[in-house]
Amino acid sequence: MSAFEKLKQHSKKISHFNHLAAICGWDQAAVMPSGGNQARSEAMAELSVHIHNLHTQPQLEEWFEQAEGESLNVTDKATLRELKREWQQANVLPEALVQAKSLAGSKCEHAWRTQRKDNDWAGFEKNWAEVVQLSQEEAQIRAEANGNTPYDAMLDIYEPGTNSASLDALFSDVKSWLPDLINQAIEKQSSDRYLVPEGEFSAAKQKALGLEVMKMLQFDFNHGRLDESMHPFCGGIPTDVRITTRYDEKEFAQSLMGIIHETGHARYEQGLPKSLSGLPSGEARSMGIHESQSLFFEMQIGRSNRFIAHLANYAAKHFDGHNPELFSQENFYKLYTRVKKDFIRVDADELTYPAHVILRYEIERDLINGNIKHTDVPELWNDKMQTYLGLSTEGNYRNGCMQDIHWTDGAFGYFTSYTLGAMYAAQFMASMQNSVDVDAAIQSGDLTPIFSWLSDNIWSKGSLLTTDELVQQATGETLNAAHFQTHLRSRYL
Amino acid sequence: MSAFEKLKQHSKKISHFNHLAAICGWDQAAVMPSGGNQARSEAMAELSVHIHNLHTQPQLEEWFEQAEGESLNVTDKATLRELKREWQQANVLPEALVQAKSLAGSKCEHAWRTQRKDNDWAGFEKNWAEVVQLSQEEAQIRAEANGNTPYDAMLDIYEPGTNSASLDALFSDVKSWLPDLINQAIEKQSSDRYLVPEGEFSAAKQKALGLEVMKMLQFDFNHGRLDESMHPFCGGIPTDVRITTRYDEKEFAQSLMGIIHETGHARYEQGLPKSLSGLPSGEARSMGIHESQSLFFEMQIGRSNRFIAHLANYAAKHFDGHNPELFSQENFYKLYTRVKKDFIRVDADELTYPAHVILRYEIERDLINGNIKHTDVPELWNDKMQTYLGLSTEGNYRNGCMQDIHWTDGAFGYFTSYTLGAMYAAQFMASMQNSVDVDAAIQSGDLTPIFSWLSDNIWSKGSLLTTDELVQQATGETLNAAHFQTHLRSRYL
Numbered sequence: 008m009s010a011f012e013k014l015k016q017h018s019k020k021i022s023h024f025n026h027l028a029a030i031c032g033w034d035q036a037a038v039m040p041s042g043g044n045q046a047r048s049e050a051m052a053e054l055s056v057h058i059h060n061l062h063t064q065p066q067l068e069e070w071f072e073q074a075e076g077e078s079l080n081v082t083d084k085a086t087l088r089e090l091k092r093e094w095q096q097a098n099v100l101p102e103a104l105v106q107a108k109s110l111a112g113s114k115c116e117h118a119w120r121t122q123r124k125d126n127d128w129a130g131f132e133k134n135w136a137e138v139v140q141l142s143q144e145e146a147q148i149r150a151e152a153n154g155n156t157p158y159d160a161m162l163d164i165y166e167p168g169t170n171s172a173s174l175d176a177l178f179s180d181v182k183s184w185l186p187d188l189i190n191q192a193i194e195k196q197s198s199d200r201y202l203v204p205e206g207e208f209s210a211a212k213q214k215a216l217g218l219e220v221m222k223m224l225q226f227d228f229n230h231g232r233l234d235e236s237m238h239p240f241c242g243g244i245p246t247d248v249r250i251t252t253r254y255d256e257k258e259f260a261q262s263l264m265g266i267i268h269e270t271g272h273a274r275y276e277q278g279l280p281k282s283l284s285g286l287p288s289g290e291a292r293s294m295g296i297h298e299s300q301s302l303f304f305e306m307q308i309g310r311s312n313r314f315i316a317h318l319a320n321y322a323a324k325h326f327d328g329h330n331p332e333l334f335s336q337e338n339f340y341k342l343y344t345r346v347k348k349d350f351i352r353v354d355a356d357e358l359t360y361p362a363h364v365i366l367r368y369e370i371e372r373d374l375i376n377g378n379i380k381h382t383d384v385p386e387l388w389n390d391k392m393q394t395y396l397g398l399s400t401e402g403n404y405r406n407g408c409m410q411d412i413h414w415t416d417g418a419f420g421y422f423t424s425y426t427l428g429a430m431y432a433a434q435f436m437a438s439m440q441n442s443v444d445v446d447a448a449i450q451s452g453d454l455t456p457i458f459s460w461l462s463d464n465i466w467s468k469g470s471l472l473t474t475d476e477l478v479q480q481a482t483g484e485t486l487n488a489a490h491f492q493t494h495l496r497s498r499y500l
Numbered sequence: 501m502s503a504f505e506k507l508k509q510h511s512k513k514i515s516h517f518n519h520l521a522a523i524c525g526w527d528q529a530a531v532m533p534s535g536g537n538q539a540r541s542e543a544m545a546e547l548s549v550h551i552h553n554l555h556t557q558p559q560l561e562e563w564f565e566q567a568e569g570e571s572l573n574v575t576d577k578a579t580l581r582e583l584k585r586e587w588q589q590a591n592v593l594p595e596a597l598v599q600a601k602s603l604a605g606s607k608c609e610h611a612w613r614t615q616r617k618d619n620d621w622a623g624f625e626k627n628w629a630e631v632v633q634l635s636q637e638e639a640q641i642r643a644e645a646n647g648n649t650p651y652d653a654m655l656d657i658y659e660p661g662t663n664s665a666s667l668d669a670l671f672s673d674v675k676s677w678l679p680d681l682i683n684q685a686i687e688k689q690s691s692d693r694y695l696v697p698e699g700e701f702s703a704a705k706q707k708a709l710g711l712e713v714m715k716m717l718q719f720d721f722n723h724g725r726l727d728e729s730m731h732p733f734c735g736g737i738p739t740d741v742r743i744t745t746r747y748d749e750k751e752f753a754q755s756l757m758g759i760i761h762e763t764g765h766a767r768y769e770q771g772l773p774k775s776l777s778g779l780p781s782g783e784a785r786s787m788g789i790h791e792s793q794s795l796f797f798e799m800q801i802g803r804s805n806r807f808i809a810h811l812a813n814y815a816a817k818h819f820d821g822h823n824p825e826l827f828s829q830e831n832f833y834k835l836y837t838r839v840k841k842d843f844i845r846v847d848a849d850e851l852t853y854p855a856h857v858i859l860r861y862e863i864e865r866d867l868i869n870g871n872i873k874h875t876d877v878p879e880l881w882n883d884k885m886q887t888y889l890g891l892s893t894e895g896n897y898r899n900g901c902m903q904d905i906h907w908t909d910g911a912f913g914y915f916t917s918y919t920l921g922a923m924y925a926a927q928f929m930a931s932m933q934n935s936v937d938v939d940a941a942i943q944s945g946d947l948t949p950i951f952s953w954l955s956d957n958i959w960s961k962g963s964l965l966t967t968d969e970l971v972q973q974a975t976g977e978t979l980n981a982a983h984f985q986t987h988l989r990s991r992y993l
């Protein structure tokens with residue numbers, strides 16, 4: 008057996024254990040009674056150790072050396088590249104640092120759940136100091152291995168191939184037009200009147216509505232499910248994708264759009280190349296490309312005028328006893344495209360969202376590169392919120408720099424994926440429109456031509472190409488934020 | 501660290517992987533979409549191999565030798581005994597035989613699903629020949645290791661401490677009075693008139709009813725759930741017990757009693773000693789004792805006159821638009837105690853059930869000991885059905901010797917657990933009545949005194965005692981079928 012074949016078999020073995028982790032993780036979030044948590048956490052930790060042991064077996068080094076010299080076709084070369092990347096990521100950090108960061112992160116996150124409610128920056132800052140310091144150590148080690156800067160090394164975990172030089176340029180451009188565009192949109196919407204959902208919308212009816220919309224979006228129910236969890240997510244494995252939502256029985260609009268978002272993630276997973284299952288080359292390309300699919304579904308399809316007409320009709324059918332005006336296409340469109348400057352990223356609209364991300368990017372970049380101290384963060388946050396959204400967070404840590412879970416356990420480098428995803432989604436739509444009559448497909452309710460384009464250009468490629476190659480092949484150019492700007496101007500002005 | 505301590509830590513590691521297998525197994529049966537089956541089966545097989553590897557690590561032999569010489573208290577001695585038993589069971593068979601039997605069993609079972617419908621004994625017999633032969637080989641190897649007969653070695657897997665000499669005596673006694681008792685009961689019931697549930701009973705309402713009954717039976721919902729699956733079972737782990745049922749929307753009585761049965765299994769699991777979690781001494785004593793708890797709930801509590809009064813009231817509350825006569829205590833009692841000679845074990849009533857089990861016991865005992873051939877089974881089945889229940893299965897393989905799944909994959913030795921369980925349950929009830937006013941507890945709806953007795957005498961003991969010691973300590977004597985006979989005579993005559 009060739010060394011490459013040995014590496015592939017080893018990868019498939021690991022993927023079986025990842026499968027068990029994905030299903031038990033879904034179970035823990037979606038159906039497990041709370042009394043089962045302690046034993047489950049112990050079992051999951053044991054599984055993590057086992058998976059880590061598989062990734063760090065000593066014979067792998069020799070297999071990689073041998074495989075580099077073996078004759079491989081283009082697909083196998085891509086598989087080997089991704090196998091090696093995964094192996095290096097798993098082996099680059101000393102075990103002691105991984106454990107220390109995991110412990111510090113768990114401690115910080117656990118305390119943060121209370122500290123955030125109490126607006127307790129002083130308490131939070133004490134725990135967070137260690138998370139930041141260990142993350143800086145991690146970034147330093149990764150940077151030395153990669154030959155790049157500490158923050159770029161963290162970016163590379165989530166977005167292979169991206170770096171802060173290109174993000175600086177990208178976001179600098181966005182900052183030059185976004186604040187004005189936000190103000191113009193708000194001004195334009197100032198006289199809009201619309202109804203917001205009020206009253207009772209049972210979880211059972213919301214679920215039936217969600218399932219109907221998922222069906223229109225061609226979610227494959229033979230390979231996936233919709234369930235409920237506190238924090239919505241897309242989990243499971245490509246042959247069995249588990250998406251979740253959370254129903255607020257006083258309001259249906261947010262959960263409904265959340266289901267559309269998660270369906271985008273799910274269809275990417277369901278559409279990954281089956282011939283590469285169990286190999287990293289058969290997995291999603293990056294967090295940014297994953298987010299591009301969820302945001303394509305949510306922003307490019309889901310909030311388009313023609314799709315909103317379907318949503319309004321479906322909703323009217325499922326919920327009776329409400330003012331029919333609520334379910335007019337015009338009302339739904341106003342509801343789903345409302346722009347508002349506000350504090351919280353996860354509740355932000357499409358237009359203000361990039362401001363939240365750029366703010367975080369600039370702060371975490373400087374923090375991980377050691378140019379600022381973690382105690383500088385609240386003031387910087389306030390300054391940037393003032394500049395980008397005209398809001399003060401002075402003394403308001405809860406709705407300022409303490410609002411997100413990401414930094415509590417040291418996931419620095421993740422935030423940019425959200426806005427990269429939004430930009431890729433706009434670029435994919437612009438390119439798709441050259442060959443697909445998107446409006447007609449959405450209006451007809453048969454979105455097959457849209458999904459065929461996504462499948463051919465994105466889903467079926469897995470990680471065979473680099474992100475730049477993928478985007479270049481799909482759209483004729485690498486990331487170009489102009490499409491995002493055009494999309495926003497067209498929708499909001 | 502002492503060798504005993506090393507063995508315990510190793511056992512807890514294995515229990516974490518068993519935890520993942522239990523949850524993913526539940527998922528596969530209860531919620532997984534069918535398209536996920538192939539990848540799940542592969543992941544589960546990988547996990548099985550890993551667990552087997554853990555059970556067969558070479559250093560364990562030395563640890564067991566050392567631990568035998570270490571100073572241990574009585575609990576630790578019991579733990580060591582059960583650890584060693586588990587280790588021996590996992591190591592006694594050559595790998596090649598385990599794999600061959602697994603393959604032959606899967607093949608036979610898969611084909612049986614169609615062959616049974618087609619009444620195709622000739623087709624079945626060809627596959628089954630190999631399963632029987634490999635099971636005989638397995639039994640022979642086990643017998644040599646244990647120093648007993650082949651069939652006794654198979655019994656020992658499910659019922660440690662039991663042997664065919666004692667079962668022969670036990671069942672010979674039952675056969676001396678059961679056929680007459682069945683005939684007398686049928687004669688007594690011949691003029692009974694009663695209503696059977698007909699019409700529509702929605703799954704949602706049946707579930708609400710089931711949950712209410714589980715609450716009365718003090719199922720701990722913080723450590724367990726009720727879900728649906730094709731074949732009802734009790735799975736999960738003690739901190740998170742998953743029971744399932746199957747709803748027939750035209751009939752509720754069977755699912756309702758099934759929920760009560762599985763709740764008995766579940767409460768045993770939930771009541772196992774937490775201080776021994778992850779160790780075999782903290783697990784259920786045997787399949788027969790497990791069944792004694794489900795049958796205690798189903799037969800001793802669930803079909804008692806006073807409990808049936810509660811069930812009838814609950815059902816009347818949940819289902820409207822039906823003849824109120826259906827929900828009278830008298831009607832429910834007749835419904836749930838009806839005796840009928842019939843072909844199918846899983847549908848059999850309490851009184852005829854032992855006849856089905858004894859028939860299987862006598863055949864599989866002689867088959868595994870090599871005293872009959874597998875081709876003799878249909879004729880023997882027919883003879884014994886004629887003798888015990890007065891029914892002919894000549895040519896009727898589908899409802900004769902091809903009806904059960906157990907033999908298709910070689911689970912010889914399992915069937916006796918059902919009737920041992922029924923006998924233990926009757927004996928526990930007889931003993932409990934010496935110190936607990938069972939009727940008053942059931943009538944009041946607060947069954948705490950009953951569950952306290954079961955917890956003190958059965959659940960909290962795990963596998964610290966042998967089965968004989970457990971039953972002796974709980975009831976003052978080892979298994980005594982007279983209690984079972986008394987119970988049946990009192991209920992059916």
